[in-house]
Amino acid sequence: MTDKNPRPPDSPDDDFTNQWPLELSEYLNFDDDQWPDDYPESFVSGHVFSHNNQANEVGNFGGSSTHFEESSSRDVGNEREKKEVRDRVAFKTKSEVEILDDGFKWRKYGKKMVKNSPNPRNYYRCSVDGCQVKKRVERDKDDPRYVITTYEGIHNHQSYI
DNA sequence: CGCCTTTGACCGGCGC
DNA sequence: GCGCCGGTCAAAGGCG
Numbered sequence: 001m002t003d004k005n006p007r008p009p010d011s012p013d014d015d016f017t018n019q020w021p022l023e024l025s026e027y028l029n030f031d032d033d034q035w036p037d038d039y040p041e042s043f044v045s046g047h048v049f050s051h052n053n054q055a056n057e058v059g060n061f062g063g064s065s066t067h068f069e070e071s072s073s074r075d076v077g078n079e080r081e082k083k084e085v086r087d088r089v090a091f092k093t094k095s096e097v098e099i100l101d102d103g104f105k106w107r108k109y110g111k112k113m114v115k116n117s118p119n120p121r122n123y124y125r126c127s128v129d130g131c132q133v134k135k136r137v138e139r140d141k142d143d144p145r146y147v148i149t150t151y152e153g154i155h156n157h158q159s160y161i
Numbered sequence: 162c163g164c165c166t167t168t169g170a171c172c173g174g175c176g177c
Numbered sequence: 178g179c180g181c182c183g184g185t186c187a188a189a190g191g192c193g
Contacts, residue, residue: 108166110185123184127165136184 067092089151092140100149104128106135117141131156 069090093100106124113120121138133153140146 107164111167112183112185115182121183125185 066094087152087154091149091151093147093149094145096145100137100147102149104133104155114138119144126155128155128157 067090069092070087105127107127108122109125110123111120112123117138118141119139121136124135124137126133126135131153133151133155136150136152138148140148
């Protein structure tokens with residue numbers, strides 16, 4: 001259990017989104033805290049990119065379309081001290097494997113079967129000490145060839161691997 | 162030797 | 178009040 005609350009005040013914030021190693025073909029931001037029960041398939045349509053810059057690190061990235069979603073209460077400004085200050089970022093990536101290397105070390109801490117999906121959902125956590133970033137990975141129930149990765153929180157460190 | 166993976170059980174919240 | 182669901186932790190084992 002970790003009742004400590006690190007996160008130095010000098011740590012960079014949402015800037016990390018700018019240094020994302022991946023090129024996002026599209027980016028969607030929802031005003032709501034959650035997505036609809038059933039995201040339409042139009043979500044996944046077209047825009048198939050070929051990321052070559054990352055391919056040198058992982059061979060699994062050959063040809064993948066990535067969709068980016070962001071939901072966070074940055075407009076409120078005053079709600080910084082709330083318990084839900086975590087940034088929720090959802091990626092939809094076309095991949096045969098679920099283990100997409102985003103440049104960070106993740107330790108799997110749980111697997112669960114959600115009723116809305118015939119496929120299990122995997123829970124990962126950043127292995128770096130002080131970094132409480134969590135990651136949720138599951139396959140699309142309508143398109144098993146797509147993988148939905150949801151990131152929660154901001155990394156305490158900027159170095160990856 | 163250290164770290165990560167896996168499965169089960171437990172817990173909290175919400176709905177009915 | 179109970180049931181359901183999603184989320185997390187824990188212990189053991191396996192692998193590098």
